Amino acid sequence: MVDENMKRSNFEVLGMCCATEASLVERILKPLHGVKDVSVIVPTRTVTVVHDVLFISQSQIADALNNASLEASYRPHGESNNIEKKWPDFPTMACGLLLVLSFLKYLYPSLEWLALGSVAIGFPKVLFRAIASIKALTLNINILVVFAVCGTIAIQDFTDGGVIIFLFSIAQWLETRATHKAMVAMSSLTNMAPQMAIAAETGERVDVNEVKINTILAVKAGEAIPLDGVVVDGKCEVDEKMLTGESFPVTKESDSLVWAGTINMNGYISVRTIVLAKDTVVAKMSRLVEEASSRKSQAQRFIDNFAKYYIPVVVLISASIAVVPAAISVPDIEPWFHLSLVVLLSGCPCALILSTPVAIFCALTKAAISGLLLKGGDYLETLSRIKTVAFDKTGTITRGEFSVTDFSGTDDIDNETILYWISSIESKSSHPVAAALVEYGMLHSIKPVPENVENFQNFPGEGIFGTIDGRDIYIGNRRIGIRAQSERVDCQLQFQSNEISAKKQYCGQTLVGVFSLVDACRSGALEAIEELKLLGVRSVMLTGDSSQVAMYVQSQLNHAIDIVHAELLPHEKATIIENLKKQGPTAMIGDGINDAPALATADIGISMGISGSALANETSNAILMSNDIRKVPEAIRLARKTTRKLIENVIISVGFKCAILALAIAGYPLVWLAVLTDVGTCLFVILNSMLILQENKKDESESSTRSNKYGNFLEVNVDVRKGLLSDEKCGKGCCKNVTDHVETTKARKIESCGNDHGSYMFVEVHVGKPCNDLCLEKVKMCDEGKMDKSIDDLELSETSGIDECCKNKCCNEFVDVDVDVISSLGGKTEIIIE
Template sequence: MTEELKKSYFEVLGLCCASEVALVERILKQLNGIQEISVILPTKTVVVHHTHVISDVTIVEALNKVRLEATVRPQEQSNFQNKWPAPSTMFSGLLLALSFLKYIYHPLEWLALGAVIVGLPTLILRSIASIRNLTLNINILVLMAVIGTLALQDYWEAGTVVFLFSIAQWLETRASYKAMATMSSLTSMAPQKAIIAETGEHVDVNAVEMNTVLAVKAGDVIPVDGIVVEGKCEVDEKMLTGESFPVTKELDSTVWAGTINLNGYISVKITALAKDSFVSRMAKLVEESHNKKSRAQRFIDNCAKYYIPVVMLIAVAFAAIPAALRLPNEEYWFHLAIVVLVSTCPCALILSTPVVNFCALSKAATTGLLVKGGDYLEILAKVKIVAFDKTGTITRGEFAVTNFQVISDDVSLNALLYWVSSIESKSSHPMAAALVEYGRLHSIEPKPENVEDFQNFPGEGVFGKIDGKDIYIGNRRIRLRAGCAAEIEFQNMEGKTNGYIYCGVTLVGTFSLSDTCRSGAMEAVEEIKSLGIKCVMLTGDNHAAAMLAQDQLGHALDVVHAELLPEEKARIIEEYKKEGLTVMIGDGINDAPALAAADIGISMGISGSALAMETGHVILMSNNIQKIPLAIKLARRTLRKLIENVILSITTKGAILALAFAGYPLIWASVLTDVGTCLVVIFNSMLLLQETPKLQGGHSRSRYGTFSMPSLYGKGKSINPVDGQGGYNGDYGDYEAIKCNDGCCEKLIHEVESPSGKGCSNCTEASCKDKNFANIAQSSSSSSVCCLQKCEAQSQSKKCGTTQAATINNACGCSTVGLLESVVNNASKISGNRERRGCCKQFAEQCCGLGP
């Protein structure tokens, strides 16, 4: 049995550049029990995975033997203690300041030598430790500069060098702590304790076993992933998904570790151990992404291995050659050699890449995007083509069965529903969930335990044996798996997803499912195109369904490819890569080959499959694809910051060298420039943590948070539901038709308040000729209002209230009755989460000019 590993965090303040990273790895690899080492240079953090054979104290002692100033940091917090510089640094600075009084009392100039003596021991010990481990770093360069200035009896300059270097090290540590705080918030979201629902006992979250039921009270952080088995509440998932609005959780809802129960009490049955929870996997990905070096960083680090020795040789040459040739003004050449030694230190250049990548990766993670390394940010900044999957990416992936037919006399409807729901209950595809739910609506409970030899065929469908029957369920390609040669044409005029059911080689049933585009999908595509990027769609669905999605997006996509197998998606991606860097966005097993083939694969994290999450280079934590243009903008800003940092690092060094060769070799200015440039590089990179890119397009804000609504008005288009399922029929009305200025809002209010609709409670769809009102009647939860709308459909068919209600339903996911009540009662009666209530209310107020 494999021994469970312990993960320990260490703050290593002696980390400065790549040479110390190699030193840490070399020291720790020599210790027994160390399995994995991650060094995060920007935050001076070392993460060690080790067995219980070795203790944290032993690891700290090994690092401190080479003066790396290591301390143990608990995983759940960042324990920064150095709020003030070391006493030796402050005393050295005081002595240096007092030495300025030499102009009043000359003997005080010796205080500068005292400043050197006080601050030098730490520098000497670090340098000795580095030399013992055959490591050349900034400590050795600065020590050589101090010794050189002492040899010239320039005590004030030597003291200035020692003080500036010490204070700069402290400032860098402080800056690193600021950046580290962001990462700490990501890696320590889940609590360490949980409450057993049955006994009320508080236990360690790592000791909780599968299927245990936990109690989560209002205000508590949910400790593990699970499903709600009792109660109802609203949950804040901002730390996980980056979305600011609360999400309603009720029976059978999935909850995630690290999210906060805002109100109400729920009992949660855990579905994953603490170490396997989504937030734990996310934290591991965050750490791994910070530890991965980008191509620019690898190039700079490789150059740095040879850079310092070469600089030392050049500096020695500047001092030795003039002396050997007996050139005049030897002191000038010696000063020049020291300036070259200090000013050409590559610390700022080495930090320029990892710090900016660290800040960008942290910023992405806090906004619901996990990028698995700096390399992918560099590629994302230069992307030319973005390819979208349709189902679950552009569309919601929340299917509803609109038609289910038995076409064989040998099979009953109940038997077919039983076969289909039982087999589909073993599949994770969104369509499978819709078919299982449809079976339950007809009182058919699935029995997956009766299914044998279940097989999934990506891009085609599924197979299972049940009741001795070979059942194939899928799209038109599944007939080949079933061994049926005859292709049956299925009329699809409304753009629905069609499925076929085969019992052996015999077609025994068909079904249709509807789906709708995600809110904000059109804005996301248009925003990406505004960045000069080509947008395409790759889907395995039929052409009609693909073109319906294109219609819903306002024909924003440049190219649509339909009826594709997974390998065909990958082949098309390879073709697009010839035109430029290509991104693929998907959520399912069908998308895994294309995600892997693309230069950048972006997978839908929580809603997506585990394979897609593993294959993707970027993980979208929420279903909001408007985060994708934000990611591209962040990547471009990151590239700009990287270029700024490199230019700054090189130009400042060049300026000091130019000043030195012009006859002003100022050693203290060289040190100040070196450490100052490091600080500027860090703080310039940290601006990425503060900046928030804005999306173009229409956004509204209510007291419940920020949300987006399709820009239908700007396009002059309105959208109508299809068959009561919230789909679209592709018809577009006039811009003026939905301005809501023809009295329809007053009429809607009247319909809510009027009791006359109760007489229509038994009306049917046939009683109403207007298709739209019939659909609204089907989808509404209030039969009185629905039937009233049906009965008045004949005379009100041209009113904008119908299209308005449909538009709101698609934009906010709220029902027609929810809209009406929001206008009348300010959303007080609407069920559902706050974001939905706020969206309905805001939309109604904007359109109808009504409100509190």
């Protein structure tokens, strides 16, 4: 009953300046009866409170914060208050107006008192916060400002007092404006899913928070899917880019999973909801980012601890500078008072304290938008220092989509019986191989009967076991044969080759059949590994499969992986990770099926997949929302960029403060300059950190041009044909006609080079044959008068068999690759091979 009353509420606290006030928020809220937990995200001025609604409501929590003038307001789930203030509040503007008028004192001396009026208008809000801080035994910027203003009034320097108040108020307004961008970025996650849904039966619009599980919703073309669910009717293409980073629309039909926040691009579908609004993938992503932001990184903890001692020391030094000269009767103590105020204001550590959390929050948000969820700032710091990345093979480097290429049974038992045993037992397994074996049985009209299976067991890294029709059946690799105590563990059939994985079936101790399966490498796997090399990071492949299969995958990746370990059990993967960690920080990437020990052992474990189990995986420190492992080197670059920003922030924060102090010691104790410097460094830290959120075009172009210098990769279908270009297509009269069709494959389309005729696209195609057999070279055919035909007519010129006339007249540049072609944007491309 108590759990049902627990509620997680978000509040926006605009009066929170930096981490010193975050501790004030915690000291105010934690003692309240009914409050169980408080987490503060300084960059977005957000406070999350877990509380019992029977004892304390959202309005009471907001009132407690507002009693300290912290400008708190409750933010309903999935919504974001408009924290972007276009103009400062009235007291700040009035304070500034009176201060400006007071500078006319040089013409009208009586106007000097207007400066005191500016202090009177702006001072109360700061004073209330200072009093609340004192009550909470928290020393922060509000107390320093109160001391400084009181000091200026004591020496009757009203103008400096007004400057301090005005600049401090303006600083908070500017910081709110600046941090609004971070909040907008965060809102792109929280507000991804719509707040209203359409009931399929009635057509009525309902609040998503009121939609129950198993409700049928209607989603029309152009609309965002409101809740995670399963398609029960209709067919469409869904844009999942914002969630997974997938560039191309994904086809959805009956029984397909769809996710809240993704866009139905065409068609009409009915969706049966499978979770509540608070449990959608998008909602979990948002919570993970918020929780990660509230967890302090090692650098942030160090700076916060430093500030705890730094502020009291600064106050003591400032007080000593003011009191000691007066105690020893120094003739002119006013310069000492000004020096004391400069030390006090220059000692404000707001910029230093903000230097880390703002940058880390922006990086975590950027990573989440890109499809990688990090569970804390510490892991971001670790990622920036990574020296080795270990990959699981199945489902990570390869697609994990097995297909059976052959099956051989013994003469003792007919194939139908073996297939019945296998499909029935495998239907109880979640391993990718299981689906392939069950499908193979279905293709041979064998339906699985899982209810007939008894004593089902899973042996990670080996295989599975089950009893069916009184027979003990073992299915797996050679290790399962050892467990079955078979005498034919190392039996290899003639059809088995290095690129094929074998699954053996034992009836008791007898080998009764062997399946051969193949699993292709993921598109982008080679590119990801090459990117890691350019970043100075080693790549390691860990697999439980045979060494022959592992080396075949290595050959498919052009032997780009630095180290390959095969025939591993899950605990052996963890042991290897331990050894790799001795050589430097190590990351482990896996799909989570048999990788939990290795993920937990690594300095940072990254699990793959958008499933709820992946989001809830406690053994991983990060979650890759898509299956695109190219996100890993992108994340490392982001982490390193963030580290650079942290260093820049700290240098600027400390450097300018030291410069102002040096200037004051040299005889120029300018109070207004000290305040302006404090404001400026805070804004620099925020704005510099915000650069992390921007698209870094240089980094993006480097990522793509390292694989091909012509731009970004996309996926397209390519029609492969034999022959050469026709005379009319070539335009120069030196090519032959296109002949018969060969095969259809996948290609990666690359960004346009641009010319007068239109957008020619370069496409790299790997057809799985040696380059020297195809005798292909790449032709770049940008403008300069070298092509006469339009984009629609443009096709590939195969260069190896064309005479020098065609090369000189039709071609501009040659580069050695497997196959490259020229294509119109979005069109089907014909690859011409001899």
